[in-house]
Amino acid sequence: MTQPSTVNPCPRCGQPGEMKKSGSNRFWVQCSKFGKDGNCKAIATICPNKAEAVAAWNKMR
Numbered sequence: 001m002t003q004p005s006t007v008n009p010c011p012r013c014g015q016p017g018e019m020k021k022s023g024s025n026r027f028w029v030q031c032s033k034f035g036k037d038g039n040c041k042a043i044a045t046i047c048p049n050k051a052e053a054v055a056a057w058n059k060m061r
């Protein structure tokens, strides 16, 4: 599987995506304007590693 290393801009508002992490095996990307930082609701699914988290985010439309 190819590993995308670049986090695309938010598919909804165009702001950068931010890699988030919880513990050692829960990664996801959310919009930098997500929740309290803005009003965007773009958030990707939680994945066991960064590569999958980036892929999940980059697939969002």
Ligand SMILES: [Zn+2]
Pocket (backbone or CB within 6 Å): 010, 011, 012, 013, 014, 015, 031, 032, 033, 034, 040, 041, 042
């Ligand atoms: Zn956004």
